[in-house]
Amino acid sequence: MQIFKHTNFDFLRWRWHAIALSWVIIIAGIVTIAMKGIPKGVEFAGGTVVIEEFDDQSVTVQKVREALDRNYTGGGQNTLVQSWGDPSARTFMIRVPQVGAESGAALGKEGQQVEDALRKANLGNFRRVGGQIVGATVGRELESKGLWATALSLIGILAYLAFRFQFSFGVGAVVATIHDLLITFAFLAFFQYDLTLNVIAALLTMTGYSTNDTIVIFDRVRENLRSMRRDSMRDVINISVNQTMSRTIITSGTALLTALALFFFGGEVLRGFAFTMVVGIITGTYSSVFIAAAIVSFWRGTAPTRAGAHAPAPSTSPTAPSRRVRPEGTTTSAPQQPSRRAKPQRKARAS
Amino acid sequence: MQNLRWKVVTIVAVLVAFASVGVYPIVAAWRGIHKPALLMDKQLKLGLDLKGGVHLVLRVNTDDALRIETETEMERLREELTKRGVMYTNIAAPDSTHFRVEGVSQAQEATFRQAVTDQNVQTNFDRSSGVNGTYTFTMKPNIQVSLREEAVVQGRETIERRVNELGVTEPSIAQQGQNGDQILVQLPGVTDVEKAKEIIRNTGLLELKIVEQGPAATREALMQNGQAPGGMEIVAGASTPGDAAGTVFYLVRRVAAVTGKDLRNARQTVDENNQPAVGFTLTNDGAQRFGKVTAENVGRQLAIILDGRVQSAPRIESKISSDGRITGSFTQEEVQNLALILRSGALPARMDYLEEQTIGPSLGADSIRSGVTASVVGLLLVISFMLVYYKLSGVNAVVALVFNLVILLGLMAYIGAVMTLPGIAGFVLTMGIGVDSNVLIFERIKEELAAQRGVRASINAGFARVFWTLVDTHVAALISCAFLFQFGTGAIRGFAMTLVIGLISNLFTSIFVSKTLFEVVLARRHQVATLSI
Numbered sequence: 001m002q003i004f005k006h007t008n009f010d011f012l013r014w015r016w017h018a019i020a021l022s023w024v025i026i027i028a029g030i031v032t033i034a035m036k037g038i039p040k041g042v043e044f045a046g047g048t049v050v051i052e053e054f055d056d057q058s059v060t061v062q063k064v065r066e067a068l069d070r071n072y073t074g075g076g077q078n079t080l081v082q083s084w085g086d087p088s089a090r091t092f093m094i095r096v097p098q099v100g101a102e103s104g105a106a107l108g109k110e111g112q113q114v115e116d117a118l119r120k121a122n123l124g125n126f127r128r129v130g131g132q133i134v135g136a137t138v139g140r141e142l143e144s145k146g147l148w149a150t151a152l153s154l155i156g157i158l159a160y161l162a163f164r165f166q167f168s169f170g171v172g173a174v175v176a177t178i179h180d181l182l183i184t185f186a187f188l189a190f191f192q193y194d195l196t197l198n199v200i201a202a203l204l205t206m207t208g209y210s211t212n213d214t215i216v217i218f219d220r221v222r223e224n225l226r227s228m229r230r231d232s233m234r235d236v237i238n239i240s241v242n243q244t245m246s247r248t249i250i251t252s253g254t255a256l257l258t259a260l261a262l263f264f265f266g267g268e269v270l271r272g273f274a275f276t277m278v279v280g281i282i283t284g285t286y287s288s289v290f291i292a293a294a295i296v297s298f299w300r301g302t303a304p305t306r307a308g309a310h311a312p313a314p315s316t317s318p319t320a321p322s323r324r325v326r327p328e329g330t331t332t333s334a335p336q337q338p339s340r341r342a343k344p345q346r347k348a349r350a351s
Numbered sequence: 352m353q354n355l356r357w358k359v360v361t362i363v364a365v366l367v368a369f370a371s372v373g374v375y376p377i378v379a380a381w382r383g384i385h386k387p388a389l390l391m392d393k394q395l396k397l398g399l400d401l402k403g404g405v406h407l408v409l410r411v412n413t414d415d416a417l418r419i420e421t422e423t424e425m426e427r428l429r430e431e432l433t434k435r436g437v438m439y440t441n442i443a444a445p446d447s448t449h450f451r452v453e454g455v456s457q458a459q460e461a462t463f464r465q466a467v468t469d470q471n472v473q474t475n476f477d478r479s480s481g482v483n484g485t486y487t488f489t490m491k492p493n494i495q496v497s498l499r500e501e502a503v504v505q506g507r508e509t510i511e512r513r514v515n516e517l518g519v520t521e522p523s524i525a526q527q528g529q530n531g532d533q534i535l536v537q538l539p540g541v542t543d544v545e546k547a548k549e550i551i552r553n554t555g556l557l558e559l560k561i562v563e564q565g566p567a568a569t570r571e572a573l574m575q576n577g578q579a580p581g582g583m584e585i586v587a588g589a590s591t592p593g594d595a596a597g598t599v600f601y602l603v604r605r606v607a608a609v610t611g612k613d614l615r616n617a618r619q620t621v622d623e624n625n626q627p628a629v630g631f632t633l634t635n636d637g638a639q640r641f642g643k644v645t646a647e648n649v650g651r652q653l654a655i656i657l658d659g660r661v662q663s664a665p666r667i668e669s670k671i672s673s674d675g676r677i678t679g680s681f682t683q684e685e686v687q688n689l690a691l692i693l694r695s696g697a698l699p700a701r702m703d704y705l706e707e708q709t710i711g712p713s714l715g716a717d718s719i720r721s722g723v724t725a726s727v728v729g730l731l732l733v734i735s736f737m738l739v740y741y742k743l744s745g746v747n748a749v750v751a752l753v754f755n756l757v758i759l760l761g762l763m764a765y766i767g768a769v770m771t772l773p774g775i776a777g778f779v780l781t782m783g784i785g786v787d788s789n790v791l792i793f794e795r796i797k798e799e800l801a802a803q804r805g806v807r808a809s810i811n812a813g814f815a816r817v818f819w820t821l822v823d824t825h826v827a828a829l830i831s832c833a834f835l836f837q838f839g840t841g842a843i844r845g846f847a848m849t850l851v852i853g854l855i856s857n858l859f860t861s862i863f864v865s866k867t868l869f870e871v872v873l874a875r876r877h878q879v880a881t882l883s884i
Binding site: 046080081086087093095132135136138141145146148149150159160161164204205207208211212215216219247251257259261262267 | 523708724736786794820839
């Protein structure tokens with residue numbers, strides 16, 4: 001079975017449209033963030049904890065959860081109910097996120113609202129045995145350090161790709177990753193998902209996925225560059241993208257399948273995480289071609305990748321400069337070939 | 352053929368090893384079968400959301416932080432005054448925010464003031480002068496506030512480093528209380544409150560001080576006029592178990608040569624008698640100071656004081672600069688804990704426990720059920736797709752995927768990772784993305800087959816061609832993980848740690864396991880005309 005047998009789309013023809021579309025989404029995202037912001041998850045905001053002891057023997061964690069789901073507004077999935085001590089002691093710790101600005105009165109007000117909600121549910125008599133205003137579980141340390149760590153990791157990837165491929169490839173991959181982050185943030189803002197730790201984990205996973213996808217295409221470009229020296233970078237990229245098309249579709253397909261399963265069946269808890277992944281997988285696949293590869297093609301222009309090709313390298317077959325979509329050369333040792341060349345051209349060696 | 356046999360043996364060995372750590376304890380706990388302690392010790396724990404844990408609230412004695420600041424400032428001034436020959440009758444800190452110098456003669460007043468100015472005492476302290484050459488230094492109110500805040504934040508960060516060194520234990524740690532001086536710590540996977548406290552308990556304040564006198568059997572033997580001489584203090588030795596009477600006392604300098612703050616690293620090691628010990632490395636600045644002090648005091652004893660108890664007092668044989676060792680009567684486990692505590696830094700102040708309680712899971716049974724169902728569905732979708740699309744070769748990919756799963760679970764259990772519901776979802780997602788390696792290889796084999804090459808040649812070419820692609824994608828990801836781990840904190844470190852494990856496991860299964868499986872199948876047939884892919 002094969003999804004795409006011999007595709008020959010001119011992907012790069014659409015690069016300007018794609019870039020325009022990306023900008024529209026990113027700008028719309030920035031506007032939305034400026035106007036509505038991205039709500040921060042309970043880990044960043046802190047909240048109120050009350051501990052309530054119930055008299056009625058039949059009260060369970062489940063019943064308290066249901067009561068709050070029905071009667072306590074503004075908590076949503078961030079309202080946590082846990083048994084406190086022995087579950088049979090009918091004492092429960094209830095944690096609700098902080099609403100509005102921090103204030104000393106929050107414990108009184110939010111605690112009162114929780115108790116009102118419980119009273120409405122007719123769970124019998126109960127009394128408060130403890131309560132506290134809790135700060136954010138994620139320190140400011142994580143935000144600043146997290147940003148730094150991400151920025152440095154992108155520079156690391158840039159350096160590695162510049163070393164293994166060419167500088168322009170590194171730039172393309174990193175710009176594509178930043179693009180994906182911006183697009184995903186835009187969608188988080190459009191749909192107002194909370195920025196929780198899980199969503200951050202999904203964002204990091206997604207950047208890894210995006211780079212991975214880009215490298216796979218770049219790798220094919222590098223391989224084809226060896227045999228298609230009279231062709232422009234644009235043609236080489238187009239052919240490489242077509243050759244890797246079925247792999248791209250299958251991989252993003254399996255990844256998307258799992259993310260969608262989590263999104264539809266995973267319940268409230270996993271929704272933000274799964275949503276981020278769904279958006280990230282789509283944009284990560286899209287950006288490999290329309291951002292990363294497009295940048296390399298801008299960088300290298302339409303000139304032949306190697307003007308007035310020198311003596312062909314040992315691996316090059318005579319019919320190599322071909323536009324047909326089919327794998328060239330079949331020697332198994334092809335990837336190591338460049339290093340064997342006597343006095344390699346700088347570009348050729350890097351490619 | 353011989354070669355192939357060894358490959359299969361390697362694979363089976365790896366599978367058994369990881370399955371016994373990662374999978375067996377889960378199955379054993381679930382089915383209630385025999386649980387050898389060796390395996391259960393390292394089992395994968397469930398997170399606060401799935402199983403609950405222990406809830407602790409600690410109050411930070413922020414006065415400690417103020418006292419340390421006041422005393423340090425006082426000692427610095429004392430040294431400076433001695434150096435300049437300024438005479439005084441007494442210098443003391445009556446409480447945590449004041450210190451007082453008494454009896455400075457009028458003739459030396461100017462020198463005294465100059466010493467105070469040069470030492471920049473007035474950055475943090477207000478000076479007021481009284482009769483008879485008495486000067487009182489009071490810590491500025493804004494400095495007090497910021498020192499208290501800093502102590503709580505530092506305490507919180509230190510606890511976080513202690514309980515979550517690799518970022519995979521998923522605790523919940525927050526500041527709380529009206530004054531913000533309480534720290535809430537929820538630890539998953541522990542049901543024993545005492546055990547949880549043990550992890551946090553030790554302050555971990557390390558001080559290295561020069562011994563002036565001792566050891567002596569009683570405190571009184573070291574005193575002069577009923578108190579320790581100026582600039583000195585008396586510290587008790589660590590009691591040896593079962594020998595309460597054997598406590599000895601040392602008279603040491605009050606100012607530490609170096610403290611835990613000057614440590615760059617701490618690790619387990621052994622002393623010259625092969626007993627467990629903790630080795631440490633000092634920062635450049637610390638090493639410089641330590642080198643100077645030890646050079647000046649060759650032949651004297653150096654007290655290694657941990658949380659106010661002398662662990663050992665070896666003689667300084669020669670100048671020591673960057674590396675040292677803490678010896679004492681430690682067990683292997685104590686050494687391991689001590690190294691972790693020293694690495695994570697000392698708590699800036701003492702802490703009291705206000706609340707300690709076990710807590711139940713924060714997610715309802717139905718939330719857990721839907722999350723787990725979705726994860727299983729996701730995994731099954733990937734498996735069925737691979738089987739339908741790649742037919743028999745899909746079986747190869749699925750076997751590789753199962754291996755991947757087992758290796759991941761085993762490694763996660765080994766590093767003490769805790770599984771939360773999003774963690775499980777992330778796991779499944781890793782599998783969905785991880786089949787990319789197989790897809791890349793299989794698509795390449797298809798291309799080779801389409802170019803009319805033989806089955807064996809196509810398989811070899813497919814793996815060989817894709818090898819460098821996989822190396823590039825995985826190395827790029829490993830580089831990014833290295834940065835995330837090095838510069839991130841908490842959950843970000845945990846993410847990087849988990850991903851590194853996933854990447855290595857994926858490389859092993861997609862290249863080595865998958866290729867071997869093809870070889871095993873092909874080895875049985877002489878003529879291979881077709882490949883089910």
